[in-house]
Amino acid sequence: MSWHVAEEDLRAYARGELEPPLLWSADTHLAGCAECRSVLAAAWDGEALDEAWARLDAELDAPRPRPFERLLLRLGVAGHTARLLAATPVLRRSWLTAVTLVLAMSVLTARAGHSAIPFLALTPLLPLAGVALSYGPVADPTYEMTVVSPLHGFRLLMIRTVAVLAAALALTALAGLALPGFGLSAFAWLLPALALTATGLALTPRLGPVAAPAVAGGGWVVLLLLAEAARDGGDRVLAPFTAAGQGAAAAVAALAAGLLFVTRDRFDQSTGGAR
Incomplete structure (x- = not known):
């Protein structure tokens, strides 16, 4: 790739603080760039990663609202x-x-x-x-x-x-x-x-x-x-x-x-x- 996500943007991405449209651009870029993913993995705090997985598990386990509730x-x-x-x-x-x-x-x-x-x-x-x-x-x-x-x-x-x-x-x-x-x-x-x-x-x-x-x-x-x-x-x-x-x-x-x-x-x- 001819460009990569800036390291400070990757740190903000890991903290969940990166705002659109930079967030959308980083999402798209990370899907195809192994180098940026490795930098992100190094910047990603283990505790933050555990919290992210916990939030994902809670979201998957939560019952989906029915039409009346929606x-x-x-x-x-x-x-x-x-x-x-x-x-x-x-x-x-x-x-x-x-x-x-x-x-x-x-x-x-x-x-x-x-x-x-x-x-x-x-x-x-x-x-x-x-x-x-x-x-x-x-x-x-x-x-x-x-x-x-x-x-x-x-x-x-x-x-x-x-x-x-x-x-x-x-x-x-x-x-x-x-x-x-x-x-x-x-x-x-x-x-x-x-x-x-x-x-x-x-x-x-x-x-x-x-x-x-x-x-x-x-x-x-x-x-x-x-x-x-x-x-x-x-x-x-x-x-x-x-x-x-x-x-x-x-x-x-x-x-x-x-x-x-x-x-x-x-x-x-x-x-x-x-x-």
Whole structure:
């Protein structure tokens, strides 16, 4: 070759301090110049070489992010948060497909029966079930790792809850748009859904991640049965979906959110089967 990389540039290359475009030129030249490679080998510190190999091994051993995780990273989500969200069980294709099918069936039932009550009664339970399946030893395959990690249990719960709520509420909102004949009443599920989810979360430190959502969901079913029994023949809307019922749902959601905040530290304690 008619030229060689300057020795000081080779030293900078060995230290990882050589900047483009000199870095690109040195890379290309070193591929075909044995003399410069020998100079580089002499300049390369053994410790720096070991560190470089360690970084390469770590890069090769690291799991490759899946499409959903890569999307979150491109949106600016921190790497560790993106990994936690990608590992959330109910954000997988099987859960989302099941939710979509359930919503489609409830929409078809509502359109055929000219009543939104079945749709409104069912949809608040979907976010509650999603949150229940995203946290705890029963359904979370990464639960054992989270137990021994320094991550605050409440923070993990909130990260996954926000992700599950975003997915479930988006799908349910799209299903509500498929009921144009019912107007805004097709979205009367929103406040009950938030109230149920917040209640289930607030009860989790005492009852555990399985029993707490079950109690909240069972209470919702009992409330609907009582509302149906008390409904007059001319009423087309159950009490929980009236203006008064919506106000009560908002109050319950606010109260449960406050209780959840007060008891947030208990999510790092092993009580009632909860972490």
